[in-house]
Amino acid sequence: MFSSFLRRGVSAAFGGIRTKESAAVECLLKTNKQFSTVCKCTASAAHVDLQAVRGYAKHAKTEQKYEDFSSSDSDLEVLGHRGESQFWRRKMRTFHGILDVNKDGVISYDDFQLLADRFVNLGHLSEKHTKEFRKVIKNIWEAQWGEITPYNLVTVEQYLDDMHHVLNDKSRIKKAHAFLPYLFKAVDKDSSGEISVEEFKLFFNSLGLKETDASVAFLSIDGNCDGRISIKEFVNHGRDFFLTEDEERISKYFWGPLVDH
Ligand SMILES: [Ca+2]
Numbered sequence: 001m002f003s004s005f006l007r008r009g010v011s012a013a014f015g016g017i018r019t020k021e022s023a024a025v026e027c028l029l030k031t032n033k034q035f036s037t038v039c040k041c042t043a044s045a046a047h048v049d050l051q052a053v054r055g056y057a058k059h060a061k062t063e064q065k066y067e068d069f070s071s072s073d074s075d076l077e078v079l080g081h082r083g084e085s086q087f088w089r090r091k092m093r094t095f096h097g098i099l100d101v102n103k104d105g106v107i108s109y110d111d112f113q114l115l116a117d118r119f120v121n122l123g124h125l126s127e128k129h130t131k132e133f134r135k136v137i138k139n140i141w142e143a144q145w146g147e148i149t150p151y152n153l154v155t156v157e158q159y160l161d162d163m164h165h166v167l168n169d170k171s172r173i174k175k176a177h178a179f180l181p182y183l184f185k186a187v188d189k190d191s192s193g194e195i196s197v198e199e200f201k202l203f204f205n206s207l208g209l210k211e212t213d214a215s216v217a218f219l220s221i222d223g224n225c226d227g228r229i230s231i232k233e234f235v236n237h238g239r240d241f242f243l244t245e246d247e248e249r250i251s252k253y254f255w256g257p258l259v260d261h
């Protein structure tokens with residue numbers, strides 16, 4: 001399906017007839033060097049319908065307005081009343097599912113460690129960063145759920161409640177996402193300081209998510225279609241997922257498909 005879309009798009013683009021499809025293809029073709037990478041990315045997501053690809057492109061455009069997320073707190077709901085939308089709760093349920101690595105319905109410190117191990121075992125974190133990463137993970141657990149015991153189990157409802165408290169507490173928001181740069185470094189296989197679509201697939205793999213979903217997420221996050229995601233983009237989008245209640249923000253794709261409810 002995609003190849004015919006590509007042919008159609010290319011002939012339209014080169015024939016001077018500009019359609020939404022051809023614009024998307026032009027974007028994909030923009031950098032020759034990236035051609036194979038991006039096409040591979042899109043081809044592997046070939047089952048994704050064109051509407052979706054167009055939708056992602058549209059969102060990517062919208063998102064460029066929010067390039068600097070350092071001020072993103074300002075467009076949040078008033079402190080104390082954040083995290084009350086169904087959309088935000090749906091996102092948090094999605095993330096609870098990711099953290100529940102052994103899929104027994106609750107998050108335990110074991111799940112946390114299993115997840116951290118997957119990233120450490122990729123072998124791209126230095127010894128120093130591995131130590132820091134494990135410390136950050138431990139601090140997050142202790143700050144949010146206290147004691148580390150096999151009996152301290154976090155249900156979906158408790159997770160929603162706790163994340164709601166974090167979202168409404170400025171000092172806790174600041175510390176809650178300190179793990180993100182380590183995930184970036186762990187999947188930046190060639191230490192280039194940027195994430196390619198292949199490296200982004202490693203990220204999704206480590207989270208227990210599908211590679212095809214990684215391709216779609218990558219296309220939407222890589223707003224300028226250059227086939228790379230910087231650490232700033234990665235951290236900002238990853239963090240924005242937890243902070244925003246705006247359904248238009250592309251950060252909603254960052255941690256894979258959202259659960260239905
Ligand atoms: Ca679990």
Ligand SMILES: [Ca+2]
Pocket residue numbers: 188189190191192193194195196199
């Ligand atoms: Ca890289």
